[in-house]
Amino acid sequence: MQIETILNNQRVTWQIAPDEMLADTLRAYGLLSVKQGCDTSCCGLCTVWIDGKPTLSCSTLAYRVKGKEVTTIEGVQSEAAEFARVLVAEGAEQCGFCSPGFIMTVLAMKHELKNPTEEEIIHYLTGNLCRCTGYLGQLRAIKKYLGVD
Incomplete structure (x- = not known):
């Protein structure tokens, strides 16, 4: 099936299977920041x-994103980079595997x-x-980034 959506502020057309999950579609179209770590919807x-x-x-x-706006970390790079700098400055960044989902x-x-x-x-x-x-x-970095005590 074919669907149109807006991905990171650009209209795209995807060819998808009826039972395809969005994470698989995004990765198939080159958005490798979207990762899967649990297969149970609990890791983020x-x-x-x-x-x-x-x-x-x-x-x-x-198919549920047909006509909707989908944003990945690639679509908010400057905002993500700003928070990532705070995360690193607070010593809260480790391997980075969870970072895109966490930052989003x-x-x-x-x-x-x-x-x-x-x-x-x-x-x-x-x-x-x-x-x-x-x-x-991470909590320390988030509080600093949000400007809360």
Whole structure:
């Protein structure tokens, strides 16, 4: 089946299978920042935005984005780079495998929440797994990036 969508502010046409997951479609079309790490929709590695909302692309059928706006980290490079600099400065970056999905979630949080509490930040990040860190450095970086104490 063929669908049209807007990917990173560009109209695209994809040829997809009816049961194809969005993560597989994105990777097939060269967006290798979208990763899969769990096959159970609980790690956050595959996070993209659909119409501005963070969504797990591994559990979203590709046909569901027909006519919608899909954003990957490639579509928000300057904003992502800004947060990545803070992440590195706080010593919270490790192997980087989880970074694209994690960064997409943090950027969505910045757009959605105003002056979040530490508890709200932690709740928003539920489902983003990192096997390298203990999350304290990441939390410190997020708070610094968002300008909250």
